[in-house]
Amino acid sequence: MIRTYPIIEDNMTAIWYYVPVCIRFISEGDINALTGVNLVLRNADGQILYESTISLSHIPPHSLKDYQLYVTSSSLCEGDDVNWHTCIPSFDIPLMERRVDNLYKYLNFFKENGFKIIPNDTVPRNTLMDLNILGLELKTGSLSKLIGPEAYKVIEFANAEASDSITIRSCPFSFTNPLLFSDFLSVGGVNLKTTKDNETLGYLSDIKYLENMAGGIVTKSDMTGSIGLVLGNLRKYNGDGDLIFILSWEIIWKLIMKRFPNLSMRPSMKSSNGVDRICSVLPVVVSKNNSSFWGSCVYYNHTTLVTNNHVIKQYIDRPVSVDCKIFLTRDQTIKLTNEDVVITPYEQLDLSFIKLSFANQKRLMDIDNIAPIEYDYFYSTGEPVSTIGFGLYFNNLYVEPLESTGNISAKHSLPLYKGDNATLPCIIVTSASCWNGSSGGGLFKQSSNKLVGLICSNAQVILPAFGEEEDENTEKLSKTVLCIPIEVINSCYENLHTTDKSELNDRIGHTWNLIPYHNDIIVSKPKL
Numbered sequence: 001m002i003r004t005y006p007i008i009e010d011n012m013t014a015i016w017y018y019v020p021v022c023i024r025f026i027s028e029g030d031i032n033a034l035t036g037v038n039l040v041l042r043n044a045d046g047q048i049l050y051e052s053t054i055s056l057s058h059i060p061p062h063s064l065k066d067y068q069l070y071v072t073s074s075s076l077c078e079g080d081d082v083n084w085h086t087c088i089p090s091f092d093i094p095l096m097e098r099r100v101d102n103l104y105k106y107l108n109f110f111k112e113n114g115f116k117i118i119p120n121d122t123v124p125r126n127t128l129m130d131l132n133i134l135g136l137e138l139k140t141g142s143l144s145k146l147i148g149p150e151a152y153k154v155i156e157f158a159n160a161e162a163s164d165s166i167t168i169r170s171c172p173f174s175f176t177n178p179l180l181f182s183d184f185l186s187v188g189g190v191n192l193k194t195t196k197d198n199e200t201l202g203y204l205s206d207i208k209y210l211e212n213m214a215g216g217i218v219t220k221s222d223m224t225g226s227i228g229l230v231l232g233n234l235r236k237y238n239g240d241g242d243l244i245f246i247l248s249w250e251i252i253w254k255l256i257m258k259r260f261p262n263l264s265m266r267p268s269m270k271s272s273n274g275v276d277r278i279c280s281v282l283p284v285v286v287s288k289n290n291s292s293f294w295g296s297c298v299y300y301n302h303t304t305l306v307t308n309n310h311v312i313k314q315y316i317d318r319p320v321s322v323d324c325k326i327f328l329t330r331d332q333t334i335k336l337t338n339e340d341v342v343i344t345p346y347e348q349l350d351l352s353f354i355k356l357s358f359a360n361q362k363r364l365m366d367i368d369n370i371a372p373i374e375y376d377y378f379y380s381t382g383e384p385v386s387t388i389g390f391g392l393y394f395n396n397l398y399v400e401p402l403e404s405t406g407n408i409s410a411k412h413s414l415p416l417y418k419g420d421n422a423t424l425p426c427i428i429v430t431s432a433s434c435w436n437g438s439s440g441g442g443l444f445k446q447s448s449n450k451l452v453g454l455i456c457s458n459a460q461v462i463l464p465a466f467g468e469e470e471d472e473n474t475e476k477l478s479k480t481v482l483c484i485p486i487e488v489i490n491s492c493y494e495n496l497h498t499t500d501k502s503e504l505n506d507r508i509g510h511t512w513n514l515i516p517y518h519n520d521i522i523v524s525k526p527k528l
Contacts, residue, residue, distance in 0.1 A: 014043045016267055017152035018226070019075070020183050020217055021143070022171035023055055023136065024084065025067040032059060032119075033174035035215040036071070036136065037229065040144045040152065041265055050265045051144050053087070055215035056231050056247060057134035058120040061092040071136060071143065074182040075151040082178050085146065091135040093255050095231075095247070096128055102196040103251065104128055109395050110234050117245075118233040119214055131231070133255060155217075157249040158225030158270040159200055162403040163386055163446075164190045168207060168230060168244075170216030186210070187221060191243065191402040191433075202228060203246040206404060206433050206478070209233035218246050225270055228252065241392050241435045241478055243402075280373040280451070281401050281442050283390040286315050287323045296389040296401070296441035297326065297354070298454060299372045303361055305354040306489060307440035308456055309344050312352060316342050327399050328367050334360040345492040348509030350456050351484055353493060373442065375486045376450035383408045387432040387481060389441020389455055401441065406432030406479065412511060416491055417502035425485035426508050428453045434481045443483045453483035456512075482512075 017040050025032040036055035040048050053071065070084035077083070096104040107117065107128055120126050137143070144152075160166065168186040171178065188207035193200065203218075209232070216230040228248045235242035250269055257266050280299045284307060285292055295311030305326065309316075315324040315336065324336040336342070339357035356364065364370060379385070385408055388401045409431050413423040430443060434455050443453035459480035495502055509515075 014041050014049055016041050016155045016157070017149075018155045018217060019073055019144075019147055019152050020169045020171060021053060021071050021073045022174050022178055022182055022212075023087075023215070024070045024174060025059060025064075026070070027066045027068070030067075031175060032067075033171075033212040034134075035170040035172075035213060035217075035230070036134075037215070037217045038073070038143050038147065039155070042149075046149065048142070048144060050263075051142060052090075053136040053143055054229075054252075055134050055136070056095070056229050057092070057132050058123060058126060058130060058214065058232070059134075060123075060126065060130045061089075061132055061134075064089050064092070069136065071138075072178065072182065073147055073151065075147050077179055077182060080179070082182075085143070086139050087136045087143075088139055089134060090137045091133075091259065093133040093135075093259050094129065095131040095133065095251075095255065102199070103201055106194060106196070106201055106395075106398070107245070109397070110393065113393060113395075114238060115234050115236050115393070117231075118209065118235055120232055133252060154224045155219075156223075156225045156270045157253070157267045158220060158223075158227055159248070159250070160190050160193060160203060160220055160225075160227045162190050162192055163405050165221035165405075166190055166203075166205065166207075166227065167219050167221045168213065168216045169219065170210070170213040170230065172210035172212045174212045184210070186213075189405045190227075191404055192400055194398060194400070196398075200248040200250045202231065202248045202251070204234075204243045204402065205246060206241075207244055209235075209242065209244050213244075236392065243392065277369070278371045279369055279401075280371060281388045281390075282370070283327045283394055283399065283401075284311055284440065285325045285327065285394070285396075286312060287325070288314065288318075288321060294390060294394040294437050295439045296391075296437065296455070298440070298442045298451065299364070299370060300353070300489075300493070301372045302365065303356055304493070305356065306454060306493075307352055307354065308350045308454070309352045310350055311440045312342065312354070316344070316352070327396060328364065328370060330397055330399050332363070332367065334363050336360075343496060345495060346504045346508075348504055348512065349484065349488070349492070350512070351454070351489065351492060353496065373451040374448075375490070376445050376448050376452055377487065379408060379445050379452045381408050381411060384446040385430055385432055385452065386444045386446055387430065387434050387438065387441060387455055388444060389434060389438030391433075391435030391438030391441070394437060402433075402435075402438070404433035405446065406430050409480070411485065414507050414511065415505050416488060416508065418505055419503075420505070424487040424491070426488055427511050428483040428485050429459075430481045430483060431479050432481060433478045434458060435478055438481075443481075451486055453485050454489060456482045456484055458482070 297307035341355040
C-alpha cells in the first residue's frame with residue numbers, strides 16, 4: 001500500500017517532491033535491476049503527507065517472491081560505499097488488464113511488426129500483460145527520511161509535445177558501477193506524443209536507452225514538470241533503429257487511483273502549451289500483392305506533393321500492378337491513378353513531384369489540419385532544425401510522424417545547371433534523426449516552422465576491419481542525414497514548366513553520390 005501519514009489538512013497547498021532510486025532484484029539464479037522514483041507529498045511545514053516508491057517493472061508479480069529486493073540512491077552513497085536497504089513490494093498494478101486496452105493495442109503493434117520491447121522481452125515467456133507498476137517500501141522505516149529532504153526536487157506532473165526538450169534521470173548499469181551511475185542524466189527530445197480517446201498514453205524519444213533505465217523519471221528540461229517514467233526500449237530487431245517509450249503520468253495515476261480509489265492524493269496534471277498542428281508531411285504506402293513498404297512526402301502546393309524518387313519508384317515502374325496510397329488520416333487515403341502524374345526531373349537527383357488529379361486535390365484540401373508547406377531560404381550552418389517523417393514504423397491507426405530536432409551540420413553550394421555562374425545550396429547535412437521510412441519527409445527551420453529541405457537518406461559508413469580479412473560491414477548513421485535543399489526543389493519545379501529544360505550540372509550528381517571532384521593541392525613554403 002502507498003504509505004499514508006495521519007495528517008488532516010488541505011492537500012491543495014502541499015507540494016510533490018521526488019528523487020530517483022536504484023532497485024536491485026537478486027535471486028539464486030537471476031539478477032535484475034530497475035530505476036525507480038521515490039515520491040513524497042509535503043505540506044508547508046515540510047511534514048510528509050504521502051510517500052511511495054514506484055517503478056515500471058517487467059518482472060511478473062508472481063515471481064517477486066523469488067527475489068530479495070534492495071534500494072539505494074545517490075545520497076545513500078558514502079565514499080566508496082553504496083548502502084543498499086532491503087525493501088518489499090507494497091503493491092503491483094498491471095499496466096494492461098485486457099487486450100482491448102489502448103495501451104496494449106499500441107504496444108502490441110510494435111511486437112507484431114518487428115520490434116522487441118526491452119527489458120520485457122529479455123524474460124523468457126514474458127508477455128505485455130506482465131508489465132506492471134511496482135510499489136516498494138522499506139521493511140522498516142521511511143526511505144525519504146533516510147535520504148533526507150535536501151536530495152529531493154519539486155515535481156509537477158505535466159504533458160509534453162513533439163520536439164520538447166526532456167531529461168531522463170535514471171540509474172543505469174546498476175551492477176557495474178552504482179557510484180558513478182546512481183543519478184545519470186540523459187538529454188534529448190520528444191519525437192512523438194501518443195494520444196488515444198483524448199488520453200495521453202505516452203511519448204517516444206530517440207534518447208539512447210541504457211541498461212536498467214526502465215523506471216527512470218522523465219522531466220521537461222526547462223522546468224519542474226515531469227511527463228512520465230521510462231517503460232522501455234522499442235528496438236527493431238533488423239537493426240533499423242530504436243526508440244524509448246515513456247509511459248505518461250496520466251496513465252500511471254489513473255491506474256494507481258483505480259487500485260486505491262479512497263486516496264485523495266492524485267495530483268493535477270499541468271497541461272502543455274501545445275496547439276493544433278498543421279500537418280504538411282504525409283505517409284506514402286506502396287503495395288504489391290501481399291507486401292508493402294512506406295515512406296513520406298511533403299504537401300508542396302495545392303496541386304503537388306514532393307518526395308524521393310526511391311520512395312515511389314516501384315509505382316512509377318509498374319503503375320498497373322503496384323498500388324500507391326497517401327494516408328491523410330487513419331480513415332482517409334488518396335490512391336494514385338493514371339490521372340495523377342509523377343515527374344522525376346533528373347535521374348541524378350532523388351526527387352519526384354506528384355501532380356495530383358483534381359479529385360485527389362479536393363480530397364486533400366477537404367482535410368482541416370493539412371496544408372501546403374511554406375518555405376524559407378534563410379538558414380545557415382548551425383541553425384536549429386527539425387526532421388518530420390514517418391520513419392522506423394508506420395501504424396495506420398496513429399497517422400502521426402516522428403519529429404526529431406538537431407542542427408544543420410553542413411551545406412554545400414554549386415551551380416545547379418550547366419552554364420550557370422550563380423551557386424545555390426545543393427545538399428544539406430543535419431544532425432536531426434531519420435530512419436527508414438523518413439525518406440521524402442521534411443526538414444524544417446525551428447524558428448519559422450518553414451521547409452528548408454527534403455529528407456533523402458542517412459549517411460552510411462564502413463566499419464573498421466581491425467586488420468582482419470572479413471566482409472565489409474557498414475553502419476547507418478541515424479543522426480547524419482542528407483537533405484535536398486528547398487532551393488533545388490523550387491528550381492526543379494519551376495523547370496518543369498519551361499519548354500527548354502536546363503541540363504543539370506554533373507557535379508550535383510557527384511556530390512550526392514559522394515564522388516570526389518575536388519583537387520588536393522599541397523601548399524609548402526619555397527626553399528630559400
